[in-house]
Amino acid sequence: MENDGMIKRVDELVIPSYSVVALAVNESRKSEVIVKWALDKFVSEGILSLKLFFIRPKILGIPTPMGTVPVSQVREDIVIAYKKDVELQIHKKLLIYKNMCSTRKVDVEIVQTESDDIVDALKQEIVKRNIDKLVIGTSSKRIFSRRRKLSSRISESIPSFCTVYVISKGKLSSVGASDSNTIGSFDISFQTEWTHQGSITSYSQFSSTIPMQRFEALSSINQTLHKKTGSVVQYEKFTWEEITEASCSFSEHLKIGKGGNGTVYKSSFHHTVGAVKVLHSQDVDRTRQFQQELDVLSRTRHPHLLNLIGACVDYGCLVYEYMENGSLADRLSCKNSTPPIAWYDRFRIAWEVASALLFLHNAKPKSIIHRDLKPANILLDRNLVSKIGDVGMSTMIQSNPSSTSTIYKDTSPVGTLCYMDPEYQRTGLVSPKSDVYALGIVILQLLTARPAIAIIQLVETALENDKLATVLDREAGDWPVNETKELAILGLSCAELRRKYRPDLKDVVIPILERLRSVADEEAQRTISMNRTTPPNHFICPLLKDVMVDPCVAADGYTYDRRAIKKWFEESDCSPMTNLPLTSRYLTSNYTLFSAIMEWKFRMQ
Known part of the structure; x- marks a missing residue:
């Protein structure tokens, strides 16, 4: 059997409990009071990221010189x-609120939602974005003008896993506590400490090695996986009719992909785009994997784990958030001529995946081992932020204080061969370091964009011959020599054949990836600054071949500079783009594009 040092106890690792905090604001300066209160409270607790929710009424008409025209009578592109x-x-x-946060070194995201029902809109955003703390103002005609006692309705209507703080005149008026106490013992001050074998370990000990702010939106699985009667399951229950309607009866043109467990369709639920996975069959193994994935994802929230929106249990359907850039596997292979991922984004993705694994491994009371980590199960959103999905094959291991290691015996093969822990294949023993092996293979693929088979030997040979550059993916840009070599060595060490030679995820892997990510972040910022000097293509007039001064939409649906298209009209009645006759010469100002161009010009000064 392996020695005590081979596998470190997972339940000795401590991860900070981290909340996702949102503030409901409007254009009134009184919302400044809400923002100031939230900053004073949450910054001191180590929360360095906020979301600002603004709910605006639905737009029913478009103002014109001749009066307001209903949106149903206006072209779709003009409405947009x-x-x-x-x-x-x-x-x-x-x-102004964003600037207030910046002065306190707090990241902030402004989220606008169009709805005539403030309560329902906030409820949907809370579920969609996994918000567990919401700050609102007391009901008044100036802050919430639609109905009286709106703050009470919000407190009563939002999901029970979210705590509502109601602020009045700069002070806390009331707190609508969440149900977290039914599934954990963490108070809202975030000063709780975990007791292990008679000793107390504070969160600050962990944040000294890994900055707490890097774990944005962490919520401890120790709270959410501790099952008790009445525990909260955080997902929406859909009917089969809703699933069918959202996916247009499982239309082929909405099919995203097909795997061993099910087929995935792009779908639309309540104006929110999602992805529905439908099981291929209802046999015992498939049902077990479905229930496993539902149990894990419905009780966990992490910025780099795929979010579960809801499920239709009777028909074996899971509804996830939609990830615009598909899987990491597709993007590494530039499927459908998608652009390659830059090296600095790959450094960041490696860190994101490792942080999600560490989060799973530290679940309480049961550690979670993913067991099928691979690029196909790592999904990317519109900003190339990565999230691990497909946890149906994961294993939960009871964290037993009397045990010297966290190991699970499993004689049935689970996972994908090239990513499967060799010691698991030999002994049937699964541990957190089984995921570390798969992480090593993923890191090597991020570097090379090569298939997983024989990739270890490929990189090892290149390093031994000092020819690492020859196996790197050239499409990723100019790799930094020293940092790339360090990442390659880390990937190989994670992919060692014997578990005892693989590095510890918390003490070794994460700190290295954190440091490499900081290098990548600097390069990403520099690249963005350089790209700002070149105007985006949609700023260019197709007639002038230069940035537009007064963009307007013509009858053909294309946008031109006003002076250029008027000059064109002097010689032709056809579209410059399609060469088809124009139905009219009426021009509509493109205010959105004009504002974007002005903002770009201002930055260039």
């Missing part, structure tokens, strides 16, 4: 442009 302009103007007005 007007809505974007409204959103931009509101965003600018809310920048």
Whole structure:
């Protein structure tokens, strides 16, 4: 049997409990009081990221010189442009709150939602974004103008896993406690400490090696996996009719992919785009994997774990958030001519995946081993932020204080061969270091964009011959020599054949990836700054071949500079883009594009 040092006890590792905090604000300066209160409270607790929710009424008409025209009578592209302009103007007005957060070194995301039902809109955003703390103002005509006692309705209507703080005149008026106490013993001050074998370990000990702010939106699985009667399951229950309608009766053109467990379809639920996975069959193994994935994802929240929106249990359907950039496997292979991932994004993705694994391994009372980590199960959103999915094959291991290691005996093969722990294949023993092996293979693929088979030997040979650059993915840009070599060595060490030679995820892997990520972040910022000097393509007039001064939409649906298209009209009645006759010469100002161009020009000064 392996010695005591081979596998470190997972339940000795401590991860900070981290909340996702949102503030409901509007354009009124009284919302400043809400923001100030939230900053004073939560910054001292180590929370360095906030979300600002702004609910605006639905747009029913478009203002014109001749009066307001119903949206049903206006072309869709004009409606979209007007809505974007409204959103931009509101965003600018809310920048005062963003600046308040910046002075306290707090990251902030402004989230605008169009709805005539504030309560329902907030409820959907809370579920969608896994918010467990919401700060609102007391009901008044100036802050919430739609109905009286709106704050009470919000407190009563939002999901029970979210705590509502109601602020009045700069002070805490009331707290609508969540149900977290039914599944954990963490108070809202975040000063709770975990007791292990008679000793107390504080969160600050962990944050000294890994900055707490890097674990944005962590919520401890110790709270959520501790099952008791009445524990909260955080997902929405859909009917089969809703699933069918959302996926257009499982239309082929909405099919995203097909795997061993099920088929995935792009779907739309309550104006929210999601992804529905439908099981291929209802046999025992498939049902077990479905229930396992439902149990894990419905009780866990982490910024780099795929979010579960809901499920239709009777028909074996899971509804996830939609990830615009598909899987890491597809992006590494540039499937469908998608652009390659830059090296600095790959450094960041390696850290994100490792942090999610560490989170799973530290679950309480049961550690979670993913067991099927691979690029196909790592999904990317529109900003290339990665999230691990497909936890149906994961294993939960009881954290037993009397045990010297966290190991599970499993004689049935689970996972994908090239990513499967060799010692698991030999002995049937599964441990957190089984995921570390798979992480090593993923890191090597991030570097090379090569198939997993024989990739260890490929990179090892290249390093021994000092020819690592020859196996790197050239499409990723100019790799930094020293940092890339360090990442390659780390990937190989994670992929060692024997568990005892693989590095510890918390003490070794995460700190190295954290340092490499900081290098990558600097390069990413520099690249963004350089790209700002080149105007985006949609700023260029197709006639002038230069940035537009007064963008407007013509009858053909294309946007031109006003002076250029008027000059064109002097010689032709056809579209410059399609060469088809124009139905009219009426031009509609593209206010959204104009604002974007002006903002870009301002940054260039």
